Amino acid sequence: MVLLHIAILLPFAYAVLVPLLYKSIKRIHTGWFVLPIPVLLFLLISSHLGDVRQGIISSYSWPWIPSLGLEFTVYADGLSILFAMLITGIGSLVILYSIFYLSKTKEAIHQFYVYLLMFMGAMLGVVLSDNLIVLYGFWELTSISSFLLIAFWYEREKSRYGALKSMLITMFGGLAMLAGFVMLYGMTGTFSIRGIIADAAAVTGHAWFLPALILILLGAFTKSAQFPFHIWLPDAMEAPTPVSAYLHSATMVKAGIYLAARLTPVFGGTAEWFWLIMSFGLITLFWGSISAVKQTDLKAILAYSTVSQLGLIMSLIGIGSAALYYGYGTTSQPYVAAMTAAVFHLINHATFKGSLFMVTGIVDLETGTRDIRRLGGLASLMPITFTFAIIGAFSMAGIPPFNGFLSKEMFFSGVLNAARMDIFIMGTWGVLIPVIAWIASVFTFIYSFIFVFHTFTGKRKAGELPKVPREAPLGMLIPPAVLASLVVIFGLFPNLVSVSLIEPALASIFPQFVMPGEQFGVHITHWHGPTTEVLMTIGVVVIGGLLFWQFRRWQGLYGRLPKKLSLNALYDGGLRGLDRFSARVTRGYMTGSVRDYLVYIFGFMIAVVGYMLFRTDALRYIGQGSYAEITIYDAALAAVVMAAAIASLFARERIALIIFTGSVGYLVSLFFVLFRAPDLALTQMVVETVSVALFLLCFYHLPKLKQEVSSRRVRIGNLLISIGVGLIVTLTALAASGARLFDSVSEFYVQNSFELGGGHNIVNVILVDFRGFDTMLEITVLGIASLGIFTMIKLRAEMLNPPAALRGALHKRGERAASNTSDTDTAKRRRNHAGQ
């Protein structure tokens, strides 16, 4: 059976059909055709629950690139099943919701469902894959489909900005994570997660342990919007609300959490893993909850609240990983409990945050705004939506009897246990952990209340709303109703979840702690006596309530925070600075002047060849070869050539320049005569004649040579570079001739020229017989050159004097270019360019 493979690939395959359905069946909203897929998958995956509980882990493998150890292996253990159920379950609800949210006539809904299905398949791939590279592939697919979904309304600039931001940040993390995966492979020799977990000891002791850990956490933190990478999430709220509900609260942002939980058996139990995850989680929790309070847009509140809740889960995973330090036993129980809290809160967060987003979407659609300053008094108009909002927000704030209360209590006991920890150099600083967690919870309480009460109670500002608000249609209310009832059910009967979902998930996070077939005994109760946790919750409610009551008095404090210090300003400034910096660098060296490029080329040559000559000590070969005697003719000829060459440097007119270079050419042919190369001498003579004639032909038409005005610095630079090149080439030639290691091959030609080639002229026999292939290509080069000259001259003549038809076409093209520039976008871009 390869059902799990089908589960992953089915959404992709179905996505191909969606546009066809959209085009052919116009009467029915395309979403109805998409809806069965996640429902089917949900049922399919739920059917694994029983197996997983009994410790039966189904695993299937498809070879992909076996020679590289890449296999498309999927397996379903407790953790994967939990996530897969979240993905498909909430996916079904979101698709149902989107059918009523998106208009089938006004929106490009076929694209929407293609992206959404792509995302769903990719997300299932992330959580079900066993192979790290396959996981990475799906991970990037989620980034891409998320990018597409955020920019669904691509004509809005903010959507494009948010999409680009999320893309840059998550892709950055993804690439870092890939590097970490490759390091894991280097340490263990396998890409299989289960193989790596089995070989965890090899990882912990390895020198790459810390780099791999940090790189992988970068991936997890960017995806899960942990501080300071959380900035993409609030901007991703430009996406349609179903997307925000699905991707940016329930599923994609939990991919990082999945990764951290999944790799806990590998890295867990070490101080680095504990500290990084716990502290970043806490900072995120704290910062997210504080930032959420000052938002005025409902979705922005939810975005920061998501950031903060993800931080909470992350810090619990960090604390829970300490259990691996102690191993199985009673000492590790508190930390296992923290991990339990993490898993439980993960489920709870998906339920209440999903419903809250849907509530926001309803409010947005029915009133026309999401700004809490313009909303108010909707409770009597939208009583059902109000109920859902209350349930979701109270659960988020941690008020009984909802499920958020339970996980908040467990979170408090987790941080209290962490504060009492005596390992990982905790010391006295550990006391800070519960304090931070408590303050963050107070702020969570405040923003949850702001969310509900500033929207639904208070004075009705009907005049300011773009639309007359009324209750949403039934279909739109069903998905949040399901989620809200889950919030209540999980709150009242938490052991439903703990037995079916949490225990198997824990078994896969701590595989060392259970025997096959056994289960963790997780039992969640509402009331466990007058403990510190209860006191903390009472404190949260009292202080939070007071602060909410007096919110208008102190909200001005937020305005005091300097805007320039925000992370968004840093991101924007960083991008702008990078743009400017690279533009400056490019402008700095891409001058467009050929002289500069030649300087780079020659300078590079001097540096590299010079360095190698020096490095390999090649100069010692100079003077070691056997040299021929210098005759008086050689010396005289050399002197004349040098004189002509130097004279050409000082020529003030072209004609003189041509004559001097020509005379160098003829003198070289004399050298050939002297060195007994009659063929070369003949060719050199004729070629020199032809080229001098060509020079004369061309230069006759050029204006008179002008004295080039160049600065002293440039002239000295030219001098130095030409001296350098001459020196390097001379030294190389001398060294090479001194270090001749093998006999020349020419003896063979001398002996066999007549025997094999039938000719006495060795040069000619080599050219046409021994190495005729070179000659053939050389004459081809000549042919190309002549055709090139022919084309350049003839075509140029036609362009100067174009025929009437061609002239008309050119004219039209010019007009079109002119009309393009009037387009605002292009014009703006041009201006930007000019400004840079």
Next chain:
Amino acid sequence: MRGNDVIVRTGSKWLSFIIIMFSFFIFMSGHNNPGGGFIGGLMAAGALVLVAVAFGTKVLYRLLPLNYRLVTAAGLLIAVLTGVGSFIFDVPFLTHTFGIYHLPILGETELATATLFDLGVYLTVVGVTMTIILTIGEDV
């Protein structure tokens, strides 16, 4: 604007023939003495240029109605076909052979396939040089 350059014209008439002959000689003897297709082709082109300079390009075209781009192409084709021809005898590309034959008038003569290849070089060089010079010359 051409003056009364009788001497130049009369001289070029003779000279161009001599140069053409010499270029042919150089081409033929290239296998055993200095010379060959390249230098021979250049010299032939030189003779043609002499005609063009002394009498003008129109006279040259009337005298020798050739499209020199086709001459280039023909030269390249001959060179390549010489190489391809070796396939017929199941030997690698561009394998040459030669033999000494007794011909009716010429007596003991060496015939080599390399000469055919060299003919290709010769024609290419003539075509290339003339294309370049005539194109540039006609343009100005």
